[in-house]
Amino acid sequence: MTSRNDAKVDFHLAYNAQIYSTPPQRQYNTWMVFSKVTGFIESVGSVDAPVDEFKDDQKTDYQNKLILPGFHDSHLHLESYGESLLKLNLKNCKSFDEFKKLIADYRSKSPDLKWIEGSGWNKNYLGRFPTAEDIDEVCPDVPVIMLSSCRHAAVVNQLALNIAGIDENSSEPGIDKYPSGHPSKPNKPTGLLLEVPLLIRFQKNLPPTTSRSKTSAIMAAMCELLKNGTTSAHTCEENTWTEFCQLADENKLPMRIFYSAFITSKNHPTNFPNFPNEKRGSMLHFNKVKFFVDGSLSARTAALSLPYTDFNPEDGAGSGDGLGVLLFSEEEQEKMMKEVVGEGHRLEVHVIGDRAADVVLNIFDRIDLDPTSRPIFVHCEILRKDLIERMKVKGVIASIQPQFVVTDTYAIDSYLPEKLFQYAYTWKSILDHGICVAGGSDAPIEEPRSLMGMFDAVFRTSENRDLKNSSVFKPEECLSIEQAVDIYTQGGAFTAMMEDKLGQLKAGFYADFVVLDRDVISNPDQCLDAVVLETWVAGIRRWSIDEGFNF
Ligand SMILES: [Zn+2]
Missing domain, CATH: 3.10.310.70 (Diaminopimelate Epimerase; Chain A, domain 1)
Known part of the structure; x- marks a missing residue:
């Protein structure tokens, strides 16, 4: 054996696998060598795996399993999601009897809660x-x-x-x-x-959340994410910077965290990052400030250009003038954005309705926002074609949640004005305009399951993810499985501004990858049932179905 290994690099070989490679060379490699020390991939290939150069404990035979680049969840709320795992969860409540019983049971189990x-x-x-x-x-x-x-x-x-x-x-x-x-x-x-x-x-x-309970929530959330193949979490947070820094300093972050701070936490003296682009170690990176512009479709508060269909000026249903709400006046919003951009921060903006997108793009024009700063619109649920074109000009990334298609169909059918129907959830049209699209879950709103998001991006079933009996919501907007994988890998990497290091499995990129139990590229209908066997971040296996967590 001619081992080329030494302790300084600690190379590992993954071989006999189907290693998914993304454009411009869409093909499968069968092996890759990566360093457990630097975290980078050293080489990949489709023939002649250098099996003899590695000792048994330095190589893994993956028996033809599919390996994908690690998933980016490009929009979620880690701490809130973790809290939802640890506090009372009413997610599956289908009746008021159940609602009351869950609260009563929780109350009796937690008699000391204030x-x-x-x-x-x-x-x-x-x-x-x-x-x-x-x-x-x-x-x-x-x-x-x-x-x-x-x-x-x-x-x-x-x-x-x-x-x-x-x-x-x-x-x-x-x-x-x-x-x-x-x-x-x-x-x-x-x-x-x-x-x-x-x-x-x-x-x-409410009693202030203790630092310890925030950390517990973050840890609980990261465990779930790793089990689902997430290697990069783009998380919107309020007052958790200290906790994330502490975890980074103690080397306890098992995945990459791209931190987005809510504008509302900006004046918090201790829990907002100190300066734009602040980094802690290699896993924690503060890279944007999050703004809210409108509400949600289900609450009929997303800002639309036409009134919700159930708007009744008599009882105010649909709120105000029936066009949804802008949470701040355009002037206030512009002032805040201008200030934040002037300080060197990058913008991430919650935009659901077309009127919200219009308002924000107008602000971007007026403050002359630099398109190379890659501002982000999160959600992008109702977008007219003229807005998509303007997003392209302004370099706006569309951060979408494909799982919403399944959850929100009722809202679209019940309240959305007919003329806006054609502009709802037009993911493929947005991609076809050459806009970067990044996939996420918005957990705790949806489960942080990127494979489920890919399934929904491909199949767009209107209810229950039932391929046999459910109708398809706008079949012309279905993505191919390759596009769906791309939005959760390369789209996320571009959003992180790390497309030269993340999102693909090739030499010079980080060894962030996921091993699946089945081939979802050939069988996208298996995305819901596919099991993540292993999740690796920077050359270290952080989750394995056989051995659990490693961090
Ligand atoms: Zn969100």
């Missing part, structure tokens, strides 16, 4: 919005807050309303109230709170 927090309820599963009364039936004596699955709404109980000082005299936008003609509760708050600015202010009443 506040009860949970998330995940969905009005469309429950049949109506929950109210304070629903919670008070089972838990009147401890304040309770339950965020909706889209996290743009919350329901709280009466005690929580009292603590926050919310009553019939409160005039803050977003506080839902009974009508003035209600027999017993005229103008009283229902317990429903709408939209992010109100929720952020309300949450100041």
